Amino acid sequence: MRLSRMFMPTRKEDPADAEIASHKLLIRGGYVRQLTRGIYTFLPLGWKSVKKIQRIVREEMDAAGAQEILMPGVQPSELWQESGRWDDYGPELLRFEDRKGGEFCLGPTHEEVITDLVRGELNSYKQLPLNLYQIQTKFRDEPRARFGLLRGREFIMKDAYSFDLDEEGAEASYEQMYEAYGRICDRLGFDWSAVEADTGAIGGEKSHEFQVVTDTGEDKLVSCPDCGYAANIEKAQLPADGFEAPEAGDLESMETVETPGKTTIGEVCDFLGVEPTDCVKTLLYEVDDQAVAVLVRGDHAANDIKVRDFLRDQVGMEFATLEMADDGTVYDLTGASVGYAGPVGLDVPVYADNAVREMANFVVGANADDTHRRNVNWERDFDVEGFADLREAEAGDPCPECGTALETSRGIEVGHVFYLGTKYSDAMGASVQTDEGVDQSLIMGCYGMGITRILAAVAEQNHDEHGLIWPMPIAPYHATVLPLQMNSDEVVETGEEIYEELQEAGVEVMIDDRDEGVGAKFKDADLIGIPVRVAIGTRGLEDGNVELKLREEDDDELVPVDEVADRIVEIVEERGA
Numbered sequence: 001m002r003l004s005r006m007f008m009p010t011r012k013e014d015p016a017d018a019e020i021a022s023h024k025l026l027i028r029g030g031y032v033r034q035l036t037r038g039i040y041t042f043l044p045l046g047w048k049s050v051k052k053i054q055r056i057v058r059e060e061m062d063a064a065g066a067q068e069i070l071m072p073g074v075q076p077s078e079l080w081q082e083s084g085r086w087d088d089y090g091p092e093l094l095r096f097e098d099r100k101g102g103e104f105c106l107g108p109t110h111e112e113v114i115t116d117l118v119r120g121e122l123n124s125y126k127q128l129p130l131n132l133y134q135i136q137t138k139f140r141d142e143p144r145a146r147f148g149l150l151r152g153r154e155f156i157m158k159d160a161y162s163f164d165l166d167e168e169g170a171e172a173s174y175e176q177m178y179e180a181y182g183r184i185c186d187r188l189g190f191d192w193s194a195v196e197a198d199t200g201a202i203g204g205e206k207s208h209e210f211q212v213v214t215d216t217g218e219d220k221l222v223s224c225p226d227c228g229y230a231a232n233i234e235k236a237q238l239p240a241d242g243f244e245a246p247e248a249g250d251l252e253s254m255e256t257v258e259t260p261g262k263t264t265i266g267e268v269c270d271f272l273g274v275e276p277t278d279c280v281k282t283l284l285y286e287v288d289d290q291a292v293a294v295l296v297r298g299d300h301a302a303n304d305i306k307v308r309d310f311l312r313d314q315v316g317m318e319f320a321t322l323e324m325a326d327d328g329t330v331y332d333l334t335g336a337s338v339g340y341a342g343p344v345g346l347d348v349p350v351y352a353d354n355a356v357r358e359m360a361n362f363v364v365g366a367n368a369d370d371t372h373r374r375n376v377n378w379e380r381d382f383d384v385e386g387f388a389d390l391r392e393a394e395a396g397d398p399c400p401e402c403g404t405a406l407e408t409s410r411g412i413e414v415g416h417v418f419y420l421g422t423k424y425s426d427a428m429g430a431s432v433q434t435d436e437g438v439d440q441s442l443i444m445g446c447y448g449m450g451i452t453r454i455l456a457a458v459a460e461q462n463h464d465e466h467g468l469i470w471p472m473p474i475a476p477y478h479a480t481v482l483p484l485q486m487n488s489d490e491v492v493e494t495g496e497e498i499y500e501e502l503q504e505a506g507v508e509v510m511i512d513d514r515d516e517g518v519g520a521k522f523k524d525a526d527l528i529g530i531p532v533r534v535a536i537g538t539r540g541l542e543d544g545n546v547e548l549k550l551r552e553e554d555d556d557e558l559v560p561v562d563e564v565a566d567r568i569v570e571i572v573e574e575r576g577a
C-alpha cells in the first residue's frame with residue numbers, strides 16, 4: 001500500500017474527550033473516527049486489524065467445533081417478552097417501533113433469537129451437542145460511553161451459543177469454549193487472566209471473564225498467589241463467619257459532635273482524630289421506589305452486586321433497578337446533605353456488612369448538616385435487619401479457597417463465558433426428546449467476545465509515548481518502507497525495489513512515498529505502530545546499507561540492501577503473522 005494513496009488521517013493532537021492511551025492513539029493514528037457518542041467508523045488501518053482479530057477468533061471457534069451463522073441485528077419484542085427480559089433489561093436496550101407499530105430492539109445479545117431458532121429446528125437428542133456462533137454488530141445504549149472502543153454503544157462481537165442434553169455435556173461445551181478463549185488470548189499476545197464473574201443481565205449459573213491485565217482497566221480483579229483463585233471484585237466472596245459482636249460492657253455513651261463542612265471519611269477522621277476503621281459509612285440505595293440503607297466500615301467500599309443479590313435472594317425483595325440515592329433523595333430521607341447520613345433514627349431498613357458486626361463505639365453521620373455522632377453501637381442505638389458480605393474484597397483479604405492474602409489488579413474484559421442452564425430454554429420452550437421419548441429442556445451456554453474491544457485492549461497493552469506497537473498477528477501491515485529523501489533517485493528506486501520484493505514474498509507492506517520530511521515519516525511510522533520499519537537514506541546507501549528497526553525495540557540496525565527483504569520475511573514468520 002502506498003501512503004500517498006492511503007486514507008490514513010493521522011493527527012498531532014489527542015482528542016479532547018480521550019482519557020486513555022488506546023482511545024487517543026487509535027484516533028491519532030487514523031484507525032477510527034467517532035461518528036457520535038460511543039459509535040465509531042473503522043478506517044482502513046483499523047478495519048484491517050479488526051479483520052485479523054476476526055480471523056483468529058473464527059479459526060479457534062471453528063477448531064472447537066462451533067459453526068458460524070449470522071443472525072439479524074433487529075429483534076422483535078415478542079421474543080424478549082417470552083424470556084422476561086423486555087422488562088428486566090433496562091434502558092441499555094434500544095427499543096423502537098416500525099411503521100405498523102410493532103415493537104423491536106437493536107440486539108445487544110442474541111439468546112432469544114438463537115433459542116427461537118433452535119426450538120423450531122431441533123427435536124431429537126441425536127442432533128446434540130450443537131454450538132452456533134456469529135460475528136456481528138451489537139448495540140447497547142451505555143449511559144457512560146467513554147474510553148473509545150472500550151465502552152462504545154455500537155460494537156462488533158463474537159457470540160456463541162451451545163446446546164446440550166445433559167449437564168455433563170453442557171460442562172464439556174463450556175470447557176471447550178473456555179479453552180478456545182485461552183488460545184485466542186494467547187494468539188493475540190495478551191497478558192490475560194480468566195476470572196470468576198457475575199452473570200449480570202445474561203443470567204445463568206456460573207461464568208468466567210477473560211480479562212486483559214492493565215492498570216487502565218475498568219474492572220477490578222482479585223487473585224490468590226497460592227492456589228490460583230481469581231475473580232472479578234464484583235464476585236469475590238469474603239468469609240461469612242468469625243465476626244464476634246462486641247461485649248455490652250465495652251459500650252460508651254453516644255454523643256453528638258459538630259463537624260462543620262466535613263463530609264468525607266478522610267475529613268471526618270482528620271477532624272475528630274479517629275481512623276477510617278472507627279467509622280461506619282451509611283449508603284442509601286433506591287430499590288425501585290423504596291429506600292434501603294447499607295452500612296460498611298469507613299475504609300471499605302460497598303459492592304453493589306452483592307447488595308443486589310442479598311436484597312433479592314436473602315431479603316426477598318423484588319425489583320428492577322437498584323441505584324445509589326441521589327442528593328435530593330438523601331436529603332428527603334435524612335434531613336441532611338450528602339455526607340451526614342447515619343443509621344440512628346433513620347426510617348428505612350438498615351443492612352450491614354459483616355465487618356460492622358464486630359465494631360463498637362464508632363462514628364456515623366447524625367442526619368443533620370455539619371454533625372456526626374460518636375460512640376455509636378448497633379442494636380443499642382439502632383436496629384440492623386441483617387448482616388451479610390456486602391463489601392468489595394481488597395488486597396490482603398483472605399482467599400475464599402485457601403485463606404492466603406489476595407492480590408488486586410485491574411483488567412479489560414475481552415471475553416465472557418456463561419453456563420446458562422435452562423433459563424432461556426425453559427422460558428421459551430426449547431426442548432428435545434431423549435432416547436426414552438421424554439421432552440427435555442436444552443441446557444445452554446453462551447460465550448461472548450468483544451472483537452472491536454480487543455483492538456482497543458491490544459492497543460492499551462502495546463504502546464509507548466510515541467504511539468502504537470502492534471503484535472505481528474494483528475498489525476494492519478507487517479512492515480513499512482520509508483524512502484527518506486524523495487528527491488534522490490537512488491533512495492526512491494531502492495525503496496521501490498524493497499517494497500516490491502517484500503510484496504512478492506507475501507509480506508503485507510506499506511511504503512511511505514509521500515513527499516514528506518524525514519521527521520514526519522518517522523513520527524507517523526511510530527504513531528501507527530507497524531512492527532517492522534526499513535528506512536532508506538542517502539548516507540546509508542553510500543555503503544550499500546539500509547536501517548532496519550523493530551517498533552518494539554529501541555535500536556536500529558544497518559543491513560545490506562540485498563539482504564533486508566529476507567531478514568524481514570524471517571522476522572514476520574517468527575512472529576506468527
Ligand SMILES: [Zn+2]
Nearest residue numbers: 224227399402
Ligand atoms: Zn487461594
